[in-house]
Amino acid sequence: MINEHLPALQVVVPLLAAPICFLILNNRLSWLFASLVSWLCFAMAILLVMEVKDGAVLHYEFGGWAPPWGIEYSVDVLNAYVLLIVSGIAAVVFPYSWTSIQKEIPESHHRIYFTAMMLCLAGLLGMTITGDAFNLFVLLEISSLSSYTLISLGRDRRALTASFQYLIMGTIGATFILIGVGLLYALTGTLNMADLASKIPALEGSRTLQAAFAFLVVGFGLKLAMFPLHLWLPNAYAFAPSAVSAFIGSTATKVAIYALLRFLYTVFGADFSFNFMQVQWLLMPLAVASILFASMVAMFQDGIKRLLAYSSVAQIGYMLLGISLVNITGLTGTLLHLFNHALMKGGLFLTLGAIAYRVGDTRVKSIAGLGQAMPFTMGAFVVGALSLIGVPLTVGFISKWYLILATLEKGYWPLTVLIIISSLMAVVYTWRIIETAYFQERPANAPEVKEAPLSLLIPAWTLIAANLYFGINSRLSTDLATGAAKMLFGGSLL
Amino acid sequence: MSAINLLIDIVLLTMLVFTTIAIVRSRSLFAIVMLSGIYSLLSANIFVVLDAVDVAFTEAAVGAGISTVLMLATIGITGYEQKKRRSISRITPLIVVFITGAVLVYGTLDMPAFTNPSNPVHEHVAPRFIEQSPTEVGIPNMVTSVLASYRGYDTMGEVIVVFAALIGVLSLLGIREKKTDPVYTEPPPRPILQVMAKFMIPFIILFALYVQFHGDFGPGGGFQAGVIFSVAIILYTLTFSQQDAMDLVPPWVLKRLAALGVLIYGGTGVVSLLKGGNFLDYNVLAHDPIHGQHYGILIIEFGVGLTVACVMILIFFAFISRGDKNP
Numbered sequence: 030m031i032n033e034h035l036p037a038l039q040v041v042v043p044l045l046a047a048p049i050c051f052l053i054l055n056n057r058l059s060w061l062f063a064s065l066v067s068w069l070c071f072a073m074a075i076l077l078v079m080e081v082k083d084g085a086v087l088h089y090e091f092g093g094w095a096p097p098w099g100i101e102y103s104v105d106v107l108n109a110y111v112l113l114i115v116s117g118i119a120a121v122v123f124p125y126s127w128t129s130i131q132k133e134i135p136e137s138h139h140r141i142y143f144t145a146m147m148l149c150l151a152g153l154l155g156m157t158i159t160g161d162a163f164n165l166f167v168l169l170e171i172s173s174l175s176s177y178t179l180i181s182l183g184r185d186r187r188a189l190t191a192s193f194q195y196l197i198m199g200t201i202g203a204t205f206i207l208i209g210v211g212l213l214y215a216l217t218g219t220l221n222m223a224d225l226a227s228k229i230p231a232l233e234g235s236r237t238l239q240a241a242f243a244f245l246v247v248g249f250g251l252k253l254a255m256f257p258l259h260l261w262l263p264n265a266y267a268f269a270p271s272a273v274s275a276f277i278g279s280t281a282t283k284v285a286i287y288a289l290l291r292f293l294y295t296v297f298g299a300d301f302s303f304n305f306m307q308v309q310w311l312l313m314p315l316a317v318a319s320i321l322f323a324s325m326v327a328m329f330q331d332g333i334k335r336l337l338a339y340s341s342v343a344q345i346g347y348m349l350l351g352i353s354l355v356n357i358t359g360l361t362g363t364l365l366h367l368f369n370h371a372l373m374k375g376g377l378f379l380t381l382g383a384i385a386y387r388v389g390d391t392r393v394k395s396i397a398g399l400g401q402a403m404p405f406t407m408g409a410f411v412v413g414a415l416s417l418i419g420v421p422l423t424v425g426f427i428s429k430w431y432l433i434l435a436t437l438e439k440g441y442w443p444l445t446v447l448i449i450i451s452s453l454m455a456v457v458y459t460w461r462i463i464e465t466a467y468f469q470e471r472p473a474n475a476p477e478v479k480e481a482p483l484s485l486l487i488p489a490w491t492l493i494a495a496n497l498y499f500g501i502n503s504r505l506s507t508d509l510a511t512g513a514a515k516m517l518f519g520g521s522l523l
Numbered sequence: 524m525s526a527i528n529l530l531i532d533i534v535l536l537t538m539l540v541f542t543t544i545a546i547v548r549s550r551s552l553f554a555i556v557m558l559s560g561i562y563s564l565l566s567a568n569i570f571v572v573l574d575a576v577d578v579a580f581t582e583a584a585v586g587a588g589i590s591t592v593l594m595l596a597t598i599g600i601t602g603y604e605q606k607k608r609r610s611i612s613r614i615t616p617l618i619v620v621f622i623t624g625a626v627l628v629y630g631t632l633d634m635p636a637f638t639n640p641s642n643p644v645h646e647h648v649a650p651r652f653i654e655q656s657p658t659e660v661g662i663p664n665m666v667t668s669v670l671a672s673y674r675g676y677d678t679m680g681e682v683i684v685v686f687a688a689l690i691g692v693l694s695l696l697g698i699r700e701k702k703t704d705p706v707y708t709e710p711p712p713r714p715i716l717q718v719m720a721k722f723m724i725p726f727i728i729l730f731a732l733y734v735q736f737h738g739d740f741g742p743g744g745g746f747q748a749g750v751i752f753s754v755a756i757i758l759y760t761l762t763f764s765q766q767d768a769m770d771l772v773p774p775w776v777l778k779r780l781a782a783l784g785v786l787i788y789g790g791t792g793v794v795s796l797l798k799g800g801n802f803l804d805y806n807v808l809a810h811d812p813i814h815g816q817h818y819g820i821l822i823i824e825f826g827v828g829l830t831v832a833c834v835m836i837l838i839f840f841a842f843i844s845r846g847d848k849n850p
Contacts, residue, residue, distance in 0.1 A: 034796060034801070034802065037796075037801070037802040041789065041792065041793075041802060044679075044683060044789065045785070045786065045789040045790075045793075047683070047686070047785075048686065048782035048783075048785045048786050048789075049782075049786070051690070051778070051782045052779060052782050052783075089801065089802075090801055091675070091676040091801060091802055091803055092672055092673065092675050092676065092801065092802070092803040092804050092805070093800055093801045093804035093806060094672070094673050097647070097648050098648055098651055098652070098673050099673050099674065100674055100676045100677060137697075138694055141690055141693055141694045142694075144690050145687070145690050145691075145694070148683065148686075148687050148690065151683075155680075161677075163674075163677060164676065164677055164680070167677050167680035167681060167684065168680060170680075170684045170687075171680060171683055171684055171687055174684060174687040174688060174690075174691055175687050175690065175691075177691060178687070178690055178691040178694050178695075181691075181694065181695055182694060189695075208627075212630060212631075212634070214644065215634055215635060215637075215642075215643075215644060216634070216635065216643060217643050217647065218642070218643035218644045218645070218646060218647030218648055218649065219643075219647050219648055228643075235633060236629055236630055236632055236633045237630050237631065237633060237634045239629075239630065240626050240627065240629060240630020240631070241630065243626055243630075244626070244630075
């Protein structure tokens with residue numbers, strides 16, 4: 030019986046766990062409960078992946094009303110894969126949170142933190158799993174509102190302006206998405222994605238359809254920080270509490286990319302998106318610009334979190350580049366990079382949280398000499414940085430390999446060169462950090478620093494180890510990503 | 524569409540445009556808040572002309588009513604005038620706005636006209652809502668049928684959005700109880716206002732209850748009722764004092780009730796799961812599916828009303844407890 034309700038429980042459990050987190054008056058119990066729920070979500074995502082990995086599609090009708098009258102969840106290999114990423118990161122970050130927030134968030138706000146994290150998780154999972162265009166908007170609102178709250182909890186007062194900036198940009202993005210969905214409804218009379226997909230091919234010449242497409246692409250572009258709509262991202266990631274940067278930095282933009290893919294391929298159909306609207310010629314230059322520009326800016330940052338945030342903008346560029354190549358290898362590269370980038374950025378931000386816990390801040394100059402003082406933390410950082418660069422045996426290599434293959438397949442060799450150049454730029458910006466940590470002495474007047482506690486090191490190393498494991502044995506991620514890419518191109522609509 | 528409707532639409536939309544221009548040009552925050560209230564009221568009128576009375580009711584209660592009050596509480600903290608700011612370039616925003624507007628105009632030129640009965644909107648999902656909902660869901664107001672049953676999961680999401688907003692406000696502002704504040708002084712009594720408020724509050728609450736429980740039959744439901752109920756408490760706060768109101772409805776109780784409202788809604792779904800149906804399938808709640816639908820809608824609307832009322836009061840408390848002037 031449980032199995033048949035699994036798609037609903039995947040979202041309903043964290044959704045209802047949020048008010049319960051708020052009602053539990055003891056902070057520690059609230060944390061234990063939240064961690065337990067995050068593991069439960071991860072377990073459910075694993076079960077869902079196992080059910081759909083061979084191409085099956087699960088449907089769930091809310092309220093027992095058949096679509097298009099009611100709201101439907103539909104799980105195929107693509108959503109299950111993204112659910113796995115989001116809930117997996119949550120299952121690591123939630124247990125990590127307790128120690129990390131002790132020094133970053135006042136005790137009176139701990140319950141609010143866990144409630145908001147739970148809402149954010151539920152919203153992101155819901156956006157991923159839903160088969161209804163309006164339901165996606167509702168869950169987008171839940172995840173957005175809670176992420177504005179989470180970012181504003183940062184210690185630095187600039188977290189408030191960062192959060193406000195994100196709120197304004199995010200709201201414009203959400204409004205654009207709503208306008209897009211509204212126009213689609215006016216044209217077709219339906220909100221169900223599969224139903225929309227069956228009606229859209231007949232409407233190809235419609236201007237309303239083109240406007241809906243434009244609004245949705247720009248709306249999701251804002252949410253996923255597509256260049257030049259990325260301006261909210263660096264501040265948001267830099268000033269949020271460490272655990273929040275790790276969670277939002279490795280999941281929120283991924284889910285937005287997933288949603289964009291879902292609309293481009295499933296709702297509008299690859300034929301309309303790429304042959305009629307030619308969206309790849311919009312995405313490709315923007316992807317190139319964001320890879321070059323963000324990598325360049327990252328080289329000159331003093332704060333490591335901000336540096337990693339700019340690097341995220343560049344990584345999003347890779348994902349968009351993979352989409353813009355419009356071939357199965359490129360799309361597989363994009364999907365692999367969703368998974369792999371979540372692992373590397375999640376791991377790196379968790380490591381930074383451990384540094385912030387001991388040192389107090391994460392500027393490049395503050396970590397001088399930490400290579401000796403915090404060997405395990407800095408070791409994790411080095412492995413994460415290697416993965417970010419794309420060194421073989423790490424996950425970063427796998428996704429870049431697929432992207433390079435895809436560019437060669439298309440014969441776009443300048444893009445191949447671009448990927449290699451930007452990897453070298455990643456060497457430059459990560460090397461600055463590693464050099465400071467290992468080859469500079471700790472200033473004489475700096476206080477003594479100990480290795481980070483195990484409650485931070487274990488979660489951080491879990492993600493870092495995953496970088497190595499899936500870099501060596503990448504079968505799970507590549508099978509799922511290839512399966513999803515083939516499904517999107519296969520024309521099988523949900 | 525009759526000619527008179529067209530005329531009303533043109534007049535209302537023109538007023539909407541002028542209100543927007545006035546909002547953009549004004550520097551007085553007080554005037555902007557008032558004009559925003561007017562904007563919402565005009566929109567509510569347009570919804571009435573479009574025969575969307577439930578939407579109009581919500582827009583009037585939320586947009587023109589409670590948002591205006593909350594914005595006034597906000598400028599109680601920030602001051603009434605917009606600060607002079609460095610002159611920033613207006614070119615980029617203007618280009619963005621122009622392009623967005625151009626795309627909207629381009630996109631809506633061949634949009635199906637909403638008066639055409641053979642529109643996709645009228646021919647696809649709507650006929651079943653109109654023809655079947657009286658027998659499937661069994662309540663006369665089909666808007667409530669769609670919101671609470673066919674698309675009940677979205678409505679649960681909206682309640683959680685309201686709850687998420689509360690979490691945001693509590694994390695940013697918190698609620699200061701003045702009792703512990705040494706510089707706090709009791710406000711002077713305002714007998715005329717207080718007597719009038721005492722006279723009005725019972726009727727406001729009664730109206731809120733009517734809107735709550737009559738939502739199955741006419742326009743209304745939990746969202747509007749929750750807002751109206753909160754207005755009663757807000758009126759009490761404004762005419763008496765913040766401390767009196769917090770003694771009457773203590774914030775810690777409201778916080779629990781706000782979370783409880785969400786759980787009542789979600790719990791209904793969980794019960795229908797346990798009884799062998801899908802999540803939020805009210806049919807299985809009672810022996811007769813129609814009765815089940817009735818019970819389900821009644822319970823979830825109560826959850827909605829509870830959460831919305833508590834959240835609105837709490838957000839209002841959070842704003843005014845930050846202001847240095849006692850209302």
